[in-house]
Amino acid sequence: xxxxxxxxxxxxxxxxxxxxxxxxxxxxxxxxxxxxxxxxxxxxxxxxxxxxxxxxxxxxxxxxxxxxxxxxxxxxxxxxxxxxxxxxxxxxxxxxxxxxxxxxxxxxxxxxxxxxxxxxxxxxxxxxx
Numbered sequence: 824x825x826x827x828x829x830x831x832x833x834x835x836x837x838x839x840x841x842x843x844x845x846x847x848x849x850x851x852x853x854x855x856x857x858x859x860x861x862x863x864x865x866x867x868x869x870x871x872x873x874x875x876x877x878x879x880x881x882x883x884x885x886x887x888x889x890x891x892x893x894x895x896x897x898x899x900x901x902x903x904x905x906x907x908x909x910x911x912x913x914x915x916x917x918x919x920x921x922x923x924x925x926x927x928x929x930x931x932x933x934x935x936x937x938x939x940x941x942x943x944x945x946x947x948x949x950x951x952x
Contacts, residue, residue, distance in 0.1 A: 824885075824896070824897070825901075827878055827903065831910065832900050841897075849918040850925040852916070852933050856912060858908050866948060866949075867947045868905050868907050871904065873943075876941060884899060885899050887931075888917060888932050892919060893920065893924050894917050895918045898916040899916075899932065905947075
């Protein structure tokens with residue numbers, strides 16, 4: 824399942840959304856806005872905008888993960904809008920009878936989410952005058 828949302832990501836609702844009836848392992852990864860994103864400046868927020876077919880790109884990622892590993896379910900949530908430090912940007916979750924498959928699928932999904940071509944990211948920094 825994939826979701827492109829503007830509202831905050833609810834971890835409890837995310838867990839309830841992923842099928843885990845036959846799974847021995849459910850792995851979740853939340854990407855969070857951090858205070859310093861590598862530029863050396865202090866980030867106040869990051870604006871994420873969808874441009875193009877973001878839903879299709881997310882569906883492609885989910886399909887690849889399901890096909891490559893023996894997964895019971897995949898959940899990918901991507902947030903858009905202005906997110907403050909500490910807010911959840913995205914979620915990749917995988918459920919599988921095998922913990923190794925769930926971890927590897929989640930790791931691959933995280934990597935793919937970072938490289939999405941249909942998400943435009945603009946950082947906002949503390950203005951020190």
